[in-house]
Amino acid sequence: MSTHLRGWLLDLYEDAVDGLRLWFVAEDGARVCLRQKFEVVFYASGRDEQLRALWKALQRRDEVVTLQREVRRDAFVPEPIPVLKAVIASPMDEVRLFREIQQLLPQLTYYDADIPVTIRHSARYGTFPMAYCDIEQNDAGEILALQVLNSRWDLSPVHPVFRVLMIEPDCDPGRGEPTALKIQTGRKKLTVALHPPEALLQKVNQLLEETDPDFVLSHWGDTWLIPALLKLSRQTGILLHLNRDSSREVAWKKEITYFSYGQIVYRAEEAHLFGRCHIDQCSAMMWRDYGLDGVLESARVTALPIENAARVSPGSGISAMQMLTALQQGILVPWHKQQVEQFKDGVELIQRDRGGLIYQPLVGLHANVAQVDFISMYPAIIIKGNISPEVPLPNGIIPASEELGVVPLTLKPLYEKRVALKLRSAGLAKESRLSKRDSARAAALKWLLVVCFGFLGYKNARFGRIEAHEAVTNGGREVLLRAKEVAEALGFEVLHMYVDALWLKKAGATKKADFQAVLHEISAQTGLGVSLDGIYRWVAFLPSRMDERVPVANRYFGVFQDGSMKVRGIEARRRDTPPWVAETQTRMLERLSRAGSVRDLAGYVQEAFDLFRAALEELRLGHVSLEKLVVTSRISHELENYRSPTPGARAAQQLFEQTGKRVRPGQKVRFLFTQGVPDVCPWELAGMIDPVMVDRVKYTELLARAAASIFHPFGIKDEQLKQWAHTGSIALDLKLDSEQRNVRKIYNHAPGRRAAGAVGVGRMGRSVFS
Amino acid sequence: MKRTQTFDSGASASLPYAGGLLLIFGAHGGAPLMLDLAARLSVCGPVRLLDCGNRSNMYRVARTLRTLTADPVTVLRQIQLSRAFTCYQVVTLLEKIASGKGTPVLVLDLLATFMDESVQASESSQLFERALQCLLAISAHSPVVVSARPLLLLSAPRFGLLEQLKRAASEVWEEDEVLPSRATDVQLSLLADY
Numbered sequence: 035m036s037t038h039l040r041g042w043l044l045d046l047y048e049d050a051v052d053g054l055r056l057w058f059v060a061e062d063g064a065r066v067c068l069r070q071k072f073e074v075v076f077y078a079s080g081r082d083e084q085l086r087a088l089w090k091a092l093q094r095r096d097e098v099v100t101l102q103r104e105v106r107r108d109a110f111v112p113e114p115i116p117v118l119k120a121v122i123a124s125p126m127d128e129v130r131l132f133r134e135i136q137q138l139l140p141q142l143t144y145y146d147a148d149i150p151v152t153i154r155h156s157a158r159y160g161t162f163p164m165a166y167c168d169i170e171q172n173d174a175g176e177i178l179a180l181q182v183l184n185s186r187w188d189l190s191p192v193h194p195v196f197r198v199l200m201i202e203p204d205c206d207p208g209r210g211e212p213t214a215l216k217i218q219t220g221r222k223k224l225t226v227a228l229h230p231p232e233a234l235l236q237k238v239n240q241l242l243e244e245t246d247p248d249f250v251l252s253h254w255g256d257t258w259l260i261p262a263l264l265k266l267s268r269q270t271g272i273l274l275h276l277n278r279d280s281s282r283e284v285a286w287k288k289e290i291t292y293f294s295y296g297q298i299v300y301r302a303e304e305a306h307l308f309g310r311c312h313i314d315q316c317s318a319m320m321w322r323d324y325g326l327d328g329v330l331e332s333a334r335v336t337a338l339p340i341e342n343a344a345r346v347s348p349g350s351g352i353s354a355m356q357m358l359t360a361l362q363q364g365i366l367v368p369w370h371k372q373q374v375e376q377f378k379d380g381v382e383l384i385q386r387d388r389g390g391l392i393y394q395p396l397v398g399l400h401a402n403v404a405q406v407d408f409i410s411m412y413p414a415i416i417i418k419g420n421i422s423p424e425v426p427l428p429n430g431i432i433p434a435s436e437e438l439g440v441v442p443l444t445l446k447p448l449y450e451k452r453v454a455l456k457l458r459s460a461g462l463a464k465e466s467r468l469s470k471r472d473s474a475r476a477a478a479l480k481w482l483l484v485v486c487f488g489f490l491g492y493k494n495a496r497f498g499r500i501e502a503h504e505a506v507t508n509g510g511r512e513v514l515l516r517a518k519e520v521a522e523a524l525g526f527e528v529l530h531m532y533v534d535a536l537w538l539k540k541a542g543a544t545k546k547a548d549f550q551a552v553l554h555e556i557s558a559q560t561g562l563g564v565s566l567d568g569i570y571r572w573v574a575f576l577p578s579r580m581d582e583r584v585p586v587a588n589r590y591f592g593v594f595q596d597g598s599m600k601v602r603g604i605e606a607r608r609r610d611t612p613p614w615v616a617e618t619q620t621r622m623l624e625r626l627s628r629a630g631s632v633r634d635l636a637g638y639v640q641e642a643f644d645l646f647r648a649a650l651e652e653l654r655l656g657h658v659s660l661e662k663l664v665v666t667s668r669i670s671h672e673l674e675n676y677r678s679p680t681p682g683a684r685a686a687q688q689l690f691e692q693t694g695k696r697v698r699p700g701q702k703v704r705f706l707f708t709q710g711v712p713d714v715c716p717w718e719l720a721g722m723i724d725p726v727m728v729d730r731v732k733y734t735e736l737l738a739r740a741a742a743s744i745f746h747p748f749g750i751k752d753e754q755l756k757q758w759a760h761t762g763s764i765a766l767d768l769k770l771d772s773e774q775r776n777v778r779k780i781y782n783h784a785p786g787r788r789a790a791g792a793v794g795v796g797r798m799g800r801s802v803f804s
Numbered sequence: 805m806k807r808t809q810t811f812d813s814g815a816s817a818s819l820p821y822a823g824g825l826l827l828i829f830g831a832h833g834g835a836p837l838m839l840d841l842a843a844r845l846s847v848c849g850p851v852r853l854l855d856c857g858n859r860s861n862m863y864r865v866a867r868t869l870r871t872l873t874a875d876p877v878t879v880l881r882q883i884q885l886s887r888a889f890t891c892y893q894v895v896t897l898l899e900k901i902a903s904g905k906g907t908p909v910l911v912l913d914l915l916a917t918f919m920d921e922s923v924q925a926s927e928s929s930q931l932f933e934r935a936l937q938c939l940l941a942i943s944a945h946s947p948v949v950v951s952a953r954p955l956l957l958l959s960a961p962r963f964g965l966l967e968q969l970k971r972a973a974s975e976v977w978e979e980d981e982v983l984p985s986r987a988t989d990v991q992l993s994l995l996a997d998y
Contacts, residue, residue, distance in 0.1 A: 140930065290921065372896040375887050380846075380862045380880035493889035494922060500887060675956060 036170050036178055039066065042194050043165045044248060045309055045339065048125040048151050055279065056177070057309045058167065059194040065246065067279065067309060068169065070177040073099055074128045074154055077106060077117040077366055080142040085118050088139055092120055097127035108145070108366050109424035109440060109497060110373040117145065117366070125151045136369075145366035149357055156337035157361035162186050163333040163340045164193055186335050187447050189454055193330070199245050201238075202253035209718055215259070219245045231266040238263065239275050246278070248310055249326070255314035260284060260305040278309025291700045300700030304345055311340045318344040320481060327471045328478035335448060335479065348481040352444070352489050355482075356497045359444040365424075368496055373423070375500050386504045390533030391511040393518070394585040395575035399747040400529060401632045403539045403592070404549045405567040405600075406521075406556065408513065410480075411534035412487035413449050414562045415509040417442045421490070423499035430512040431561065440497050445486055452479040453563075510534065517556045517564075524552050530575060532588050537573070544569065568594035572632045574747035576604070582746075591744070593627040605740040612736065614662035618649040619740040626744070639748050646741045650759060653730055653737070660725060663733060664704045664717050669697045681705065681714045689716040707732040734759050822906070825939060825972060826949045830979025833913030834951030835859040837977075841949065843868035845908050846882040852901065853885035856894050857913025857953075860885055891917040891931045898938035908947040911939065915952045915966060919959040932965050936972055 041058035044065075049055045052069035060066050078088055092098045099121040105114045122128040132147050155161050160182040170179040184191065199219050203212030214227045215234070219241060226237045252259050260276070264284065267274040276284055287304040305312055313329065315321045320328060321344070333343035336351040337358055343351065360367045378386070408414070415421065419428035422439020438446065455476040462469035489495050491503030510533060518528050521538050530537040543549060549566055557564050573592025578584040589603030605611045606619045622642040629635040652658050667682030673690060676683045685705030686697040695718070697703045704717035707729040715723050738759035742752040828834035835857075843865045845851045853860060865883065869876035888894040894917050901909070914935070918928045942948055950973070955966055970976055 370892045371890065372892045374893045374897045374900070377852075377884045377886045380865060380883040380885065381877055383860065383885060384862045384866070384880075493917075493920070500889070671956065 036172050039068075039169045039171060040183075041066065041167060041169070043161055043163060043167055045163075045311065046152055046155060046161070047308060047339075048129075050124075050126050053124045054151065054155070055308075057278065058169070059196075059248065061194075063195070065248070065278065065309070068171055068175050068177050070180075072125060072151070072155065073121050073123060074125050074151075075119060075121050076128065076132060076147040077104075077119050077145040078139075078142045079108070079115050079117045079145070080139075084139055084142055088118055088135065088142060091135065091138060092131075095131060097123050097131055099123055106145075106366050107364060108368070109360070110368070110371075110499075125154070143372065144369040146361070147369040149361070149367060150338070150354065152337055152339055153354055153358050153361070156358055162335075162337040163343070164191065164330060166192070186337070187451055189451070189458065191334065196249055197245055197247045198249045198251060199241065199247035200251045201255070201259065203259060207254050207258040212258075217241060219247070228262075228266075231270050232272060235263070235267060235270060235272040235274055239272075242275050250276070250307065250310060250312045251326075252312065252314050254316050255312060256304045256317045257302045257314070259314075260312070276312075277307050282308040289698075291698055300698050301345075304341075306341050311344075313341065313344045319347060320478070323481070324474040324477040327474035331475035332478040332482070335451070335482070348485040349489050349492060349495075351482050352486050353495065355444045355448070356440055356495075359440050360497070363440065363443070365440060371494070371496055371498065373499065386501075386508065388504075388511070389507050391514045391531060392533065392587045393514075393528065393531035394587060395530035395537070395590065397575050397577045397582075397585045399572060399574045399632060399635075400537075400539060400570075401572050402544045403529060403537050403570045403573050404543070405570065406517070406536045406538060406549070406553060407565055407567045408517075408534040408560075409453070409563040409565055410449060410483050411510055411513070411562065412506050413445050413483040415506055415513065416486065416490075417446050417449060418561060419505065419509050421502050421505050421509070423490075423497050423502050427501060427505045428509065431509040441486070441490065441502070445483065448479055448482060452476055452483060455479065513560045513562060516559050520555045520559050521552055524555065526552060530587070530590075535567070568596070568598075568600075570600075571595055571630065572635065573600075576743060576746055579752060582751075591623055593629070597627060599623055599627050604743040605736075610665055610667045611740070612663050612665050612733070614649070614653075614658050614733070615736050615740050617662070618645065618737060619744060621645050622741065622744050635748075639745070642744060643741075646737070649737060650734060653733055656725060658733075660706060660720055660728070663706055663728060664720075665707070666702050666704050668702050669699055671699055673697070681707070684712060685714045685716040688712060688714070689718055692719060731760070822943065822945055822947050824948075824974030825943045826947075827969060827973035827976045828949060828951040828979075829953070829970075829976060830951070831953060833857045833859055833916065833953040834977075834979065835861070835912060836864075838910055838912050838949070838951045839865050840868055842883055842910055843872065843879075845910075846879050847872050850882050850884065850907050852907055852909045853883055853912065854894075854897055854901075854909065855885055855887040855912045857916035858887060858889070859912050860887065888917060891920060891923055891928055891935075893917070895931050895934050895938070898935050898942070901938070901942065905945045906947075908949070909942055911948070911950040913953060914950045915955070915969065918965055919955065919962055925961045928962060929965065932968070936968065940972065 039058065039060055041060035043056060044059055045057040047055055049069070053071040054069065056068050056070060058066045058068065078085060089101055092101055100119075101121075102119050104117055104119045106117050107114050122131060132144070136144060136147070152161075159180050161167070161180070165182045166184040168181045168183055169177055171177055197219075199217065201215055201217045204214045204216055204225065205212050212228065214225045215238075216223070216225050217238075226234055228234055263274055263276075285306040285308070287306060289301060289303040291300050302317055304317060305314070313321070313326075318329065320332075324331075329340060329344045332338075332351055333340045336343055336354045338346065338351060338354050357367050415431055418433070419431040420433035420435055420438055420442050421428060422441040422443075425437070425439040426434035428434050455472050459469050459472040459476065462472070487503070487506050490498050490506060491500055492498050514531055514534070514536070517536055518531060521528055521536060526538040526540045526543070528536060528538055538549070538552065540548070546566060546569065549569070553564050553566060570592040571594065573590055576586060576589045578586050586603065591599065591601045591604060593599050601607055601623060604619070606616045606623070608616075622645050625642045625645060626635065626638050629638045665681070667680065669682060669686055671683075673679075673683060673687050673696070679687065682703050682705065686703045689703070690696050705714045706717065706720055706723070707713060708715045708723060708727045709729045710727070713729065735756065738756040739752065741759075742750070742755045745755060746752070828837055830837070839861060842851055842853055846865075846869070862880065862883075866876055866880055869879050873879050886897055888897050894914070918932050920928070923931075939948055939950065950969070952966060952969060955963060
């Protein structure tokens with residue numbers, strides 16, 4: 035006899051006996067596990083004798099349900115190709131069998147061979163995490179029919195009420211020895227001591243049983259907490275019931291180090307649960323950007339399991355979506371992309387292999403400048419130009435074919451959903467719950483869109499092609515040049531262009547309405563959406579530190595008319611800047627942001643300088659906490675491979691020698707600059723050093739450098755500022771873009787001198803900081 | 805018999821020859837020397853450049869060509885290049901290549917893609933074997949120069965591939981940092997050499 039159930043899909047995974055196990059949150063709140071038989075398919079193409087050999091090898095295997103010859107479409111081949119189709123009884127059988135087969139017959143080209151089971155299921159049934167399903171099941175808990183009643187593209191998805199358990203140690207295990215666990219379920223918060231371990235494990239089990247959480251949200255869960263709990267479980271013999279599926283143990287995914295965008299990245303090992311989701315907030319890649327709402331949105335559109343969607347890079351999300359699109363379109367998904375770049379000559383390479391267009395800024399201080407951005411420019415170009423590896427490339431952004439390829443087909447609904455979410459949140463109060471939720475979801479979609487261009491050129495992208503990648507930047511350059519021509523034709527001066535943004539000004543143009551015509555015309559001429567990011571009261575474009583005659587793209591700071599600041603490329607934005615330096619620089623900028631116009635800036639420059647001086651005084655008096663002086667840097671090689679170790683590498687080496695803790699390539703190390711030898715101290719050992727050993731000269735230098743970025747537009751040079759910071763004496767000009775010059779006297783920060791406010795304003799063109 | 809010699813970045817390269825495999829081993833995949841070689845060979849005729857490490861800086865080649873010819877654009881068109889980003893692509897490219905007899909083939913930073921941590925070491929090794937067979941076959945009728953760079957400790961399980969490549973090479977040029985650059989001995993002319 036069969037019955038019907040309605041509920042949301044929470045988890046789906048392979049099982050050796052059942053085929054698949056699916057966990058649903060039923061409408062009545064019950065958590066239900068059902069089973070489903072699920073056959074999977076892979077394909078092979080190649081020379082006839084090898085395909086015959088494959089047929090013979092597979093024919094003998096019990097796992098193989100059927101074998102047949104078919105003609106299918108390979109995205110990289112113009113005409114459909116003959117393939118051997120193998121239908122395998124279950125996903126686990128397929129993984130095992132394919133591993134053997136590809137070693138036996140490596141010369142064959144395989145397709146659809148390593149697709150995650152959630153993607154296969156999504157392609158067949160339309161499922162995704164939090165899909166609302168109508169399920170017909172038999173008495174044995176087997177799914178007889180499954181229908182999805184909602185969509186990945188819903189703007190207002192309805193979720194069940196989740197049960198969440200939050201758990202974390204009472205301190206960072208990297209810095210200290212935790213003594214207790216802090217646990218929260220609903221409104222209940224408690225702290226459980228790690229000793230005795232028997233009591234701890236019993237308490238954790240009791241909470242898991244009482245709460246039966248859908249989500250276990252941890253800190254350091256992958257790297258410390260779950261390994262520590264399992265170790266205690268082994269030592270005491272008390273079983274830990276972390277999984278909802280009691281027949282399963284915790285699944286571990288190995289740690290990896292890999293290159294990404296020229297950086298070496300470390301990903302710690304991961305603890306995955308069955309029937310519920312474990313998310314380590316420290317390992318979850320974008321948790322800080324968009325939290326659980328963003329993770330659920332990411333899982334929804336990519337069809338990846340929630341635990342994976344929280345941890346993997348957006349590139350993996352895009353890859354999953356492209357595979358899903360290909361399966362839905364009946365296009366083969368190559369196991370390994372073997373398509374190579376067509377031979378081109380040296381001149382063609384120079385012409386095609388360029389990045390985004392950059393028009394160097396006019397260095398200095400500018401007033402009433404509008405920043406115009408193309409909305410998700412590269413995704414929009416991919417969609418508009420129909421740029422995909424399997425379709426002819428466009429001429430600029432004019433598509434060569436009307437039928438959308440795999441890549442634009444994947445991106446189009448994603449792009450449209452993000453734009454719709456952005457439009458909706460624009461009409462909501464910023465602090466409303468719905469607005470925050472929409473923002474988090476839009477951020478998750480944004481990251482997927484951001485990486486889609488890079489992914490076209492990524493080595494392991496199944497649907498990547500370097501020529502398509504180049505076509506996108508070509509389209510971008512074309513569009514930006516058209517925008518520049520439009521702006522100049524309408525009488526605007528283009529101060530700077532950077533890939534997908536323009537900075538424009540025109541005498542008398544100060545309000546949004548003054549820029550509407552140019553926005554409208556750019557959009558009409560390019561066919562892409564543009565938005566006004568804002569109008570700056572003033573903005574300062576900075577030059578190179580090495581040579582101030584040379585402008586630097588995307589290095590600026592400015593204040594919009596609503597008083598909000600925008601900062602790019604200076605110390606406050608860098609991850610390796612000590613918090614004390616970043617915070618002081620930000621405070622100085624905030625002070626400058628109070629100026630209503632360029633002419634008002636003079637007084638605020640004085641106040642910003644006072645902040646700089648006060649910060650130096652704090653440092654000199656030893657009032658800056660060590661935490662605020664910590665520098666964070668990423669290790670890019672094994673420690674033994676550094677020829678000239680960076681300060682970060684020297685700190686990591688010390689840490690290794692003194693504690694045995696090894697910082698792997700891709701991991702970050704935190705350290706302090708100290709006096710003498712060694713000149714750095716890893717943060718983990720900072721408790722052992724006397725705070726007076728901090729290298730104040732070095733930190734003074736770092737702050738002076740940050741302050742110099744702020745004061746440069748006013749004519750104060752780096753070296754002058756450093757000189758003042760170290761010696762307390764300087765003479766300089768204040769240059770503003772008006773005839774009026776201001777003389778300000780700023781007192782020395784040196785010991786024994788009393789700080790004082792600004793005195794004396796004149797027109798002498800000389801400022802004395804003494 | 806195999807010769808091993810050292811080179812410095814200012815060394816002028818002699819033309820490679822068919823029937824042997826020349827390996828250039830140095831920092832940056834020997835790219836400066838390989839690109840210089842590509843420029844010089846392109847003056848004489850077509851050259852195939854297979855870039856396995858994304859190091860084909862054609863601006864550098866163009867700059868070199870400006871010192872060698874009055875028409876660098878035409879000569880630059882003599883260089884036919886393709887970039888491979890995975891070891892699967894390297895093998896496909898080498899298996900496909902139908903180099904005309906005598907057309908030199910330069911393979912830049914050959915080992916880079918075989919160090920990819922997402923490809924299992926055993927598979928990488930099998931693919932490298934196939935790539936090497938292709939290179940030896942091509943070298944029977946065309947000059948082949950391959951470059952490689954010192955490997956990172958991260959790639960320790962695959963160090964054997966470099967040894968295999970060195971063994972297969974008929975001649976190995978190893979970069980020697982100690983040698984002073986010969987370029988310092990030469991006063992470049994301000995006048996174009998044409």
